[in-house]
Amino acid sequence: MGEFECDYLVVGAGIFGATVAERLANAGKKVLVIDRRDHLAGNIYSYTDEATGIEVHKYGSHIFHTEMEEVWGYITQFIDFNDYIHTVNTRHDGKLYPMPINLDTINLLYGTDMGAKEAEKFVEAEARKDAERLGITEPKNFEEKGISLVGEKLYDAFLKNYTEKQWHTSARNLSAEILKRIPVRFSHDNRYFITARHQGIPKNGYTKIVENMLDNRNIGVKLGVDFKDMKDELSEEVRIIYCGQVDELFNYELGVLPWRSLRFEEEKTEDGLGEAVINEADKDVPYTRAHDYKYYQVDQPEVVAQKVSIVAREYPADFEKGGEAYYPVDNEESRELYGRYIELCKEQYPNMILGGRLGAYKYWDMDVAIKNALKLAEDLVSD
Ligand SMILES: Cc1cc2nc3c(=O)[nH]c(=O)nc-3n(C[C@H](O)[C@H](O)[C@H](O)COP(=O)(O)OP(=O)(O)OC[C@H]3O[C@@H](n4cnc5c(N)ncnc54)[C@H](O)[C@@H]3O)c2cc1C
Secondary structure, three states, X not given: OOOOOOOEEEEOOOHHHHHHHHHHHHOOOOEEEEEOOOOOOHHHOEEEXXXXXXXXXXXXXXXXXXXXXXXXXXXXXXXXXXXXXXXXXXXXXXXXEEEOEOHHHHHHHHOOOOOHHHHHXXXXXXXXXXXXXXOOOOOOOHHHHHHHHHOHHHHHHHHHHHHHHHHOOOHHHXXXXXXXXXXXXXXXXXXXXXXXXXEEOEOOOHHHHHHHHHOOOOEEEEEOOOHHHHHHHOOOOOEEEEOOOHHHHOOOOOOOOOEEEEEEEEEEEOOOOOOOEEEEOOOOOOOOEEEEHHHHOOOOHXXXXXXXXXXXXXXXXXXXXXXOOOEEXXXXXXXXXXXXXXXXXHHHOOOEEEOHHHHHOOOOOHHHHHHXXXXXXXXXXXX
C-alpha cells in the first residue's frame, strides 16, 4: 500500500472537508485528509489557553447558528453546544449601541423615546428627506442605498465607516447589492442572529468537532502536508476534493483572485470588553471588532468570572498572494476570472472537485459549508 492510497483525497481539514470525508467514510470509502497547517479544523480552529481555560478562536470569533434542521441534526452527532446567544454592541463617538440597529440604537442616537411604529415612520421620513436632498432616485452604490434606507445620520454613524474600513475603499465604490433590505429592526430584540433556530458554541471547542468527525477507521489524516508536494505520488484513480484556492493551485497563471484579509492582535488583559464582541464604527479606530473570547463559555461560569480576559482586535488587511484569504471580493471581474480557473481545473484535473469556501470562492457560514458538503458527499456516494 502506498503512503497516499485511498479512494478519495480531501485537501483541507476545515469543516467542509471534514464533513465530506466523514460522509464518504461512513459509506465505506477510504479517505485521506491532508492539510498544510499543523492543526485540524481550518478557520474554525480554536485552542484552550492553559493558564485561563479560555478557548481562543484563532481566526476570529465563530458562533454556530443555523435555521437548517438537517445541518443541526448532523453536527450535533459530533459535539454538544452550549446555550450562548450572540449579541453585539458597536461603539460610536464613545458610546455603545446595540447592533444590528434596533429601536434602542435609534432612540439612543436621536435622544428620543419612540415606540416601534413611530420609529419606523421616523426612519422612513428621514431616509426619504435625505435621499431627496442628495438627489438619490435609483441607488447606484452602497452609500446611496444605505442613505435611502435609513437616512444619513444612521448611515454615517453605523454603516459608512465600518464598511469602508472593512473593504478599504469608499462606500461609493461598493455595490448597492450588499444592502438588500433595511438593516434595522423596530423592536428591542438585540439577538444578532434573530432567525437562527439553533445557535451556540461547541462545549469542548471547535477543533474537537473536526477531531470527532475524522475519528473513523476509513479516514487517514496527515497534517503539515501541502497538495503540491504530494500530488505526483497519487494514483490517477483517486478522486480529489480540493478545498484550497484555485488560483494558487495553478500558480496564479491567469491572475490573482482578490480577497480581503485580516490581522488579529491578541492580549491577555484585566481590562476586558464585558461581552464577546464590540464593533468599532468610527474611522479613527483602525480595527473593526474586538473579541473577548471567555464570554462564549456560558457553560463554564468560572472561566467567565475570572478577572483576566483574552482580547483580540481584528484589523482589516489587504490580501497578498500567499497570505490568509478571508473574504472574497465578489465582482464581475473576479467572477469571470474564477470561471476561467474552473475551466482550467476541469482540463488539468478531471478527477478534482473544488469545494469549501476557498475552492468555491464564496463567503459561507459554517452551516452553509456543512450543507454544501453533505450535498456533495450524497452526490458522490450515489454516483
Ligand atoms: C472572520 C470570520 C469570522 C467568521 N465567523 C463565523 C461565524 O461566526 N459563524 C459561522 O457560521 N461562520 C463564520 N465564518 C465562516 C467560517 O469560517 C467558514 O464557514 C468555514 O471556515 C469554512 O470552512 P472550509 O472548510 O470551507 O474552509 P477552511 O476552514 O478555510 O479550510 C480549508 C483548509 O484547506 C487547507 N488548504 C488550503 N490549500 C491547501 C493545500 N494546497 N494543501 C493542503 N491544505 C490546504 C487550509 O490550510 C485550510 O485549513 C467566519 C469567517 C470569517 C472569515
